Amino acid sequence: MPVEVVLPMLGITVERGRILKWHKTEGQKVKKGEILFEVETEKVVTEVESPATGILARVLVPEGVEVPLLTVVGVILEEAEEVLPDLGKESLGTQRSAQEPVEKKPGAPSPKSAVSWELAVLGGGPAGYAAAIRAAQRGAQVVLVERDKLGGTCLHRGCIPTKSFLSDVELLRRVRGSELLVGGQGIGLDLSRMVARKDQVVARLHKGLESLLQSLGVTVVSGTGELLDTRTLRVKANGQEEMYSAGHIIIATGSRPRGLAKVEVDGERILFSDHLAAMKAVSERMVVIGGGAIGLEWAAIMKGLGAQVTILELLPRLLAQLDEEMGRILERALEEQGIRVLTQVQIREVKPHGQEVEIGFVLNGESMNIRADQVLVAVGRKPNTEGIGVERLGLDMDGPFIRVDSSMQSSLPWLYAAGDVVGRTMLAHAAFAEASVAVENILGGSRQLDYSRVPSCVYTSPEVAWVGLTEAQAREQGYAVKVQRFPFGHNGKALAMGEPEGLVKIVAEEELGQILGVCILGTNATELLGECLVAMRLEATVEELGDLIKPHPTLSEAITEAAMAWTGRPLHLAGAHKP
Numbered sequence: 001m002p003v004e005v006v007l008p009m010l011g012i013t014v015e016r017g018r019i020l021k022w023h024k025t026e027g028q029k030v031k032k033g034e035i036l037f038e039v040e041t042e043k044v045v046t047e048v049e050s051p052a053t054g055i056l057a058r059v060l061v062p063e064g065v066e067v068p069l070l071t072v073v074g075v076i077l078e079e080a081e082e083v084l085p086d087l088g089k090e091s092l093g094t095q096r097s098a099q100e101p102v103e104k105k106p107g108a109p110s111p112k113s114a115v116s117w118e119l120a121v122l123g124g125g126p127a128g129y130a131a132a133i134r135a136a137q138r139g140a141q142v143v144l145v146e147r148d149k150l151g152g153t154c155l156h157r158g159c160i161p162t163k164s165f166l167s168d169v170e171l172l173r174r175v176r177g178s179e180l181l182v183g184g185q186g187i188g189l190d191l192s193r194m195v196a197r198k199d200q201v202v203a204r205l206h207k208g209l210e211s212l213l214q215s216l217g218v219t220v221v222s223g224t225g226e227l228l229d230t231r232t233l234r235v236k237a238n239g240q241e242e243m244y245s246a247g248h249i250i251i252a253t254g255s256r257p258r259g260l261a262k263v264e265v266d267g268e269r270i271l272f273s274d275h276l277a278a279m280k281a282v283s284e285r286m287v288v289i290g291g292g293a294i295g296l297e298w299a300a301i302m303k304g305l306g307a308q309v310t311i312l313e314l315l316p317r318l319l320a321q322l323d324e325e326m327g328r329i330l331e332r333a334l335e336e337q338g339i340r341v342l343t344q345v346q347i348r349e350v351k352p353h354g355q356e357v358e359i360g361f362v363l364n365g366e367s368m369n370i371r372a373d374q375v376l377v378a379v380g381r382k383p384n385t386e387g388i389g390v391e392r393l394g395l396d397m398d399g400p401f402i403r404v405d406s407s408m409q410s411s412l413p414w415l416y417a418a419g420d421v422v423g424r425t426m427l428a429h430a431a432f433a434e435a436s437v438a439v440e441n442i443l444g445g446s447r448q449l450d451y452s453r454v455p456s457c458v459y460t461s462p463e464v465a466w467v468g469l470t471e472a473q474a475r476e477q478g479y480a481v482k483v484q485r486f487p488f489g490h491n492g493k494a495l496a497m498g499e500p501e502g503l504v505k506i507v508a509e510e511e512l513g514q515i516l517g518v519c520i521l522g523t524n525a526t527e528l529l530g531e532c533l534v535a536m537r538l539e540a541t542v543e544e545l546g547d548l549i550k551p552h553p554t555l556s557e558a559i560t561e562a563a564m565a566w567t568g569r570p571l572h573l574a575g576a577h578k579p
């Protein structure tokens with residue numbers, strides 16, 4: 001029987017302890033009562049005895065790492081245990097080599113139910129794979145369970161497919177929009193080649209991810225996982241099941257598209273974004289229900305491919321989280337491209353009619369309907385929490401999402417969650433950051449995620465990216481606010497590129513110039529935001545941001561100019577200069 005080695009209670013007021021020294025290494029024999037490790041709590045060092053006679057099969061918490069008391073820090077296989085589990089043997093005192101295959105196919109010789117891992121991760125999307133990578137980089141033994149393909153929504157149906165398509169339609173837009181190319185208007189895109197290119201990009205990244213996990217010694221298990229308790233996963237695949245017990249588990253099961261009441265998504269004419277990622281034809285008329293990031297990006301793609309696109313949004317404006325002024329500019333830009341935008345629309349019904357779909361809605365109190373060849377339902381996403389055992393465990397929830405504290409820990413010990421399933425900022429880079437925070441805390445660190453530093457990004461044309469507070473939010477929070485802007489129309493590089501549409505908006509605290517938020521709308525906005533993230537991370541003032549010497553001409557000079565405007569001295573903008 002495996003026996004858990006627990007960091008004991010070491011005083012009423014003591015909560016955590018740091019493992020100072022292991023007296024045995026993995027694979028060595030140990031006797032009950034023999035000193036097994038030393039732990040440091042505040043100023044006291046305590047020797048902890050082995051709870052059993054056997055072989056130290058796992059060191060779950062390495063030397064130097066601090067963990068809460070009662071954490072399982074190791075596992076001993078008792079002497080009577082004749083055969084060590086396969087995976088136990090594999091790792092006793094040895095490090096798995098980078099060349100060894102790590103994909104543990106269900107049905108292959110299985111680990112015994114009680115094999116302990118330092119970390120088990122449920123879900124191999126951005127949150128799950130980032131957690132596995134981070135933990136493995138720190139030397140932890142990690143098992144990652146994925147029921148579909150590593151990379152999750154982001155790689156296979158989200159970020160990457162849409163960016164591949166958006167890049168293609170952007171190319172077409174630039175060629176068609178150029179006055180220099182003769183016959184540019186007649187040029188079109190070959191959808192099958194676009195899809196093939198997207199598939200190649202996805203396949204390359206997928207392969208890279210598999211290799212990366214393999215090189216780090218992460219054990220990837222294909223199958224559907226379910227929590228039996230806070231430290232045990234049951235994984236089912238091909239009619240078989242295996243158990244994986246771990247020191248900690250991270251739930252990273254992600255999300256899927258949310259439907260609309262009484263609207264049946266058939267995958268043919270009424271679609272989710274998942275269906276479009278594998279599209280085979282472009283419909284002539286498309287209605288997009290939902291003016292959030294996913295709806296807008298797909299609207300831009302379909303428009304670029306030649307469809308007539310109408311966006312129907314429930315709220316008074318697109319992208320509710322975006323600064324209002326920037327939202328208006330974006331809406332105008334989309335309309336100028338021929339995308340029809342209707343806001344404050346209440347959908348009544350969406351029904352197939354022969355080869356068409358009829359959409360009934362109420363706008364300004366008036367009932368209306370339009371017909372389309374296809375409808376995209378992009379009204380948000382819901383977390384994948386069904387069937388994974390959260391009800392059985394009695395986990396606290398935030399609505400449909402798993403509730404976590406600022407360390408990404410759930411309401412139960414040993415159990416963490418990250419990514420879309422916690423529903424904070426449902427973006428891949430937030431998932432990466434949440435996963436890293438969870439792992440650091442599991443491995444004894446103490447980290448919290450500052451969501452005010454998590455950027456948002458929408459890859460329309462023009463792109464829009466922002467971080468921190470909008471002007472309205474800053475005022476609501478009681479800041480004395482000073483706002484500075486710089487239009488791309490005054491930026492030499494933007495004009496040379498033929499991309500004059502855009503604006504940098506910096507919201508700062510008036511007295512000291514603390515940067516509260518930045519929003520950039522324009523070509524490459526998502527890349528440009530990076531330097532503002534650095535400035536905010538390093539707590540630079542607006543004045544310091546304006547003090548950078550940029551290569552000329554660059555788009556990023558627009559940020560410097562907006563920051564210079566804070567002192568009243570932009571270089572290339574009339575009217576703002578102080579006497």
Ligand SMILES: Cc1cc2nc3c(=O)[nH]c(=O)nc-3n(C[C@H](O)[C@H](O)[C@H](O)COP(=O)(O)OP(=O)(O)OC[C@H]3O[C@@H](n4cnc5c(N)ncnc54)[C@H](O)[C@@H]3O)c2cc1C
Pocket residue numbers: 122123124125126127128145146147148149150151152153154155157158159160162223224225226252253254255256273294384387388418419420421426427428429430431457459
């Ligand atoms: C069209 C679209 C475009 C997007 N564009 C962007 C973008 O440009 N930038 C950005 O930052 N974000 C973007 N996103 C959001 C981004 O894709 C998600 O935020 C991100 O994928 C969340 O990662 P995750 O790991 O939490 O979940 P997911 O990516 O959903 O991964 C969860 C994984 O868990 C697996 N899983 C679920 N349940 C189980 C189970 N019981 N057992 C085993 N495995 C299980 C799933 O198969 C899946 O692989 C986009 C999303 C969409 C839909």
